[in-house]
Structure formats: structure tokens, C-alpha cells
Amino acid sequence: MSQKFSSLYFFGRPFSPLYSGIMKIRESLYLRGIKRRYTFDVPVISVGNLTMGGTGKTPVVGMLASLLFKRGFKPAIISRGYGGGADSRVNVVSDGKETFLDAKAAGDEPCFLASSLPGVPVLTGIVRALPCRHAIEKLGCNVLILDDGFQHMSVRRDLDLVLFSAAKLAGNSRVFPGGDLREPVSALKRCHAFMITGITEVLQERAEKFAELLQRRFPGKPVFFTSYQAIGATSLKERQDQEISTLPSPLFGFCGIAQPELFKETLTKNGISPAGFMPLKDHQPFTPSLIKKIEHQAEQCNARGLITTEKDLVKLAPDSFQLPCFGLKMKVKAEPEFETFLKEILPDTLLN
Structure with a gap:
């Protein structure tokens, strides 16, 4: 953690319980059905994180989309489009054949995904249910991947995958603005599986100990490891x-x-x-x-x-x-066990 963020978190620590409480109330409103949640007739996979900042979501989203596409599915990536200037309710960055928006309009991550994944549509929108519906009804997609979707609870998902960086793990384990967490650790109860990204020889032992901690705290939720390869x-x-x-x-x-x-x-x-x-x-x-x-x-x-x-x-x-x-x-390299786990989530009836 940089000295700058360490100082900011120190001064923000007294406000962490307030922010944590707000996020718990928000979660409760969704889980109780007070705030609307959209359900779609195709599997939805969310790739997100509990911590602030980089856990390698974009490469993992790309890996998932490529894996599903090669297996015969028709995946679409749905993103918030952070940093992009396009402000339509549905922004089609790519329909899988042609790219329509550059990084300035779409945001750097959706644009990168669109350019590197031929055959996979990429859409953005603030209300993500709208690009989700467009991908299904207009583009014929049968699997949706929500990029950075863990906190975006308005869309129900069949697989909630939460990522941790092997280098950062849970940071200082305090909720923003006193630390690195977007929500309290208890929010992890609603996810289905964990993935620790960026595994190296140096970080392997540390990551394995953290995986053991996750499995003790959240039994029944598998932990997968991925590494990066140039x-x-x-x-x-x-x-x-x-x-x-x-x-x-x-x-x-x-x-x-x-x-x-x-x-x-x-x-x-x-x-x-x-x-x-x-x-x-x-x-x-x-x-x-x-x-x-x-x-x-x-x-x-x-x-x-x-x-x-x-x-x-x-x-x-x-x-x-x-x-x-x-x-x-x-390239993201995942364990063979992860693909086996993914097969259990997605019915073969969706194959072409």
C-alpha cells in the first residue's frame, strides 16, 4: 500500500462503520426484494471483487469469454463502461463482428475486450439490465458475463465469482474509506466461488494460506488459482x-x-x-x-x-x-478444475 493511501485510510477509518452499514442496508434491500432484481433466461456470470482496485477482472473476463466461445456458447460481456463518454442506455461497443466505439467512448477495458475477442459482443450501460436484454434479444447471446458485477446486484446471476489479487489479497481488511474493501467481508457469503489471480512462485504459499482462510470462513465455496503468461x-x-x-x-x-x-x-x-x-x-x-x-x-x-x-x-x-x-x-492460465466447475454451471442445451 502506498504512503498516500495509507494516510487517507488512516483519516477515513472513523467513517468505515458508516459506509459499511450503508452497504449492508443496500445488500439487504436487494436480497429481500425491496429493490428490483432482473432475471434473464440465460446463465449470468459475474466477475467482481471485494477490494478496491486491480484484481485482474478484465483478463479473467476475457479468459471466460474465450473459453465459452471456443466451447460453442454465444457469450456477451456487459460492462459499466467506466471512463467512457458513451451515455446511451445501451452502448454496443462490438457486436462480435465489428467494433463501433473507441476507448474514449466505450472506456479502455470494454474497448480492449472488444478488440481482443472476435465473435464476442461487448456492451455497456449504467443500468446493466438494459444491455443484458439487448445482448439476448438482438444479438442472440446465450451467456452473459458481468464485468465488475459483484456490487451490481440488480441483475441475478448463476455464478458470482469474486477475485483477489495474490499480491494484495484483502489489503488491510477494512472497509472504505478506512481501507481497501468495497463492502464488509460478510458480503462474501453471497458469492459462489473465489479466484486468486496473479499466482507466482513467490506468492504461491501466501495465496494458499489465504485460500485456506477463505474456505474456513466460507465453507463449500471453492477457491481457484490463475496465473498470467506473456x-x-x-x-x-x-x-x-x-x-x-x-x-x-x-x-x-x-x-x-x-x-x-x-x-x-x-x-x-x-x-x-x-x-x-x-x-x-x-x-x-x-x-x-x-x-x-x-x-x-x-x-x-x-x-x-x-x-x-x-x-x-x-x-x-x-x-x-x-x-x-x-x-x-x-494470457490468463486457470486450473483445469475451474473449467470442470464451469461446465457444471452451464447446461449443454445452450450449445449451437
Whole structure:
């Protein structure tokens, strides 16, 4: 945890019980049927988290969509579209064949998912029931995946998957604004399974102990592990894939994700020792002045190119930089047991 957030959480700690109480009341209103919950005739999978910030939801959503699509299902991804300017009740980022909205309109994560998942529609909307209905009735989808859906209780789900980052776990275990949690730990009673993301050799033992704690506290809810694997890089200008070994060296790294230090570690683990690195805030927009600053710092480090995340790459124009720029392509690797678990949730009658 950064010194900045540590200080903010310290001063916010007295207000945590108030916020926690509000979230418990909100949960109760939904579970008692006082606040409306929408039910659909197709399976709904929610991928969310209890903590603030990055747990790897977007890569897991992409992994799920790809897995379901390859098995013959017709999945659609439904997102809030955070950071996007599109404000229609239903925003079709992609219908699975054509992408209609860029990152500025759709938000960086929906745009990234749309560009990396051919055949899978991606939709956004504040009232998520509306894009859910559109995906079913207009696009013929038979499985819905809610991106960041754990707190979005107005849509009933068949699988509530809660993610924890292996690097962060539950943070300081206090509810916002005194800590990292969006809701009290008791909210985890309503989920069906847990997933601990970003497993490495260094974090394996820590993650296993946390998994044991979850299973003791919430018996009957399985815990799955996933790791990230770099599978190449995509050039910004040509949008072509290439092997990591063919990239120019040295490279200057930058990214705007919740845990930028993890991206820097990933670069090093994959043989890329950046000449310099610039962490940005999550969902950082790339203004002309910021782009100029990034390239200037890269030149100061004598870098021959730039490297960032795929999520950041979709927000950049092909001619943003004079130096060549690349996005590191990552793949989520899940345990075989997770796919078996998923098969139990989804009926084969939905297959084409």
C-alpha cells in the first residue's frame, strides 16, 4: 500500500462503520426484494471483487469469454463502461463482428475486450439490465458475463465469482474509506466461488494460506488459482503481433492500471528490463502533453522503444509516438478444475 493511501485510510477509518452499514442496508434491500432484481433466461456470470482496485477482472473476463466461445456458447460481456463518454442506455461497443466505439467512448477495458475477442459482443450501460436484454434479444447471446458485477446486484446471476489479487489479497481488511474493501467481508457469503489471480512462485504459499482462510470462513465455496503468461507483443503502429525476443532493446515502460508495479515485475520476468518506467493512475487518459512527457523520458533513458499494457495500447493512436510502441500480450492460465466447475454451471442445451 502506498504512503498516500495509507494516510487517507488512516483519516477515513472513523467513517468505515458508516459506509459499511450503508452497504449492508443496500445488500439487504436487494436480497429481500425491496429493490428490483432482473432475471434473464440465460446463465449470468459475474466477475467482481471485494477490494478496491486491480484484481485482474478484465483478463479473467476475457479468459471466460474465450473459453465459452471456443466451447460453442454465444457469450456477451456487459460492462459499466467506466471512463467512457458513451451515455446511451445501451452502448454496443462490438457486436462480435465489428467494433463501433473507441476507448474514449466505450472506456479502455470494454474497448480492449472488444478488440481482443472476435465473435464476442461487448456492451455497456449504467443500468446493466438494459444491455443484458439487448445482448439476448438482438444479438442472440446465450451467456452473459458481468464485468465488475459483484456490487451490481440488480441483475441475478448463476455464478458470482469474486477475485483477489495474490499480491494484495484483502489489503488491510477494512472497509472504505478506512481501507481497501468495497463492502464488509460478510458480503462474501453471497458469492459462489473465489479466484486468486496473479499466482507466482513467490506468492504461491501466501495465496494458499489465504485460500485456506477463505474456505474456513466460507465453507463449500471453492477457491481457484490463475496465473498470467506473456505470449507476445502487439505493435501500436501496425497492430501486428510479434515475439518478445524480437522487440528492440532497451524499452521504456509505462502503464495506467491499478497496480503498475505488477506490470513492471512482469516485464522483468519476461526478459524485459526497462531502461525506465512511468506508473500512471488507473484509466489514465493520454493527453498530448502526457504523450510528449513519456517520450521525452524514454529518450532521456536512451530507450529504443516503448512498452505498455494492452489496455493502455487501445487508448493510443497509431502515430502517438515517434518511437516504436508495443503492448505486452498476456494470457490468463486457470486450473483445469475451474473449467470442470464451469461446465457444471452451464447446461449443454445452450450449445449451437
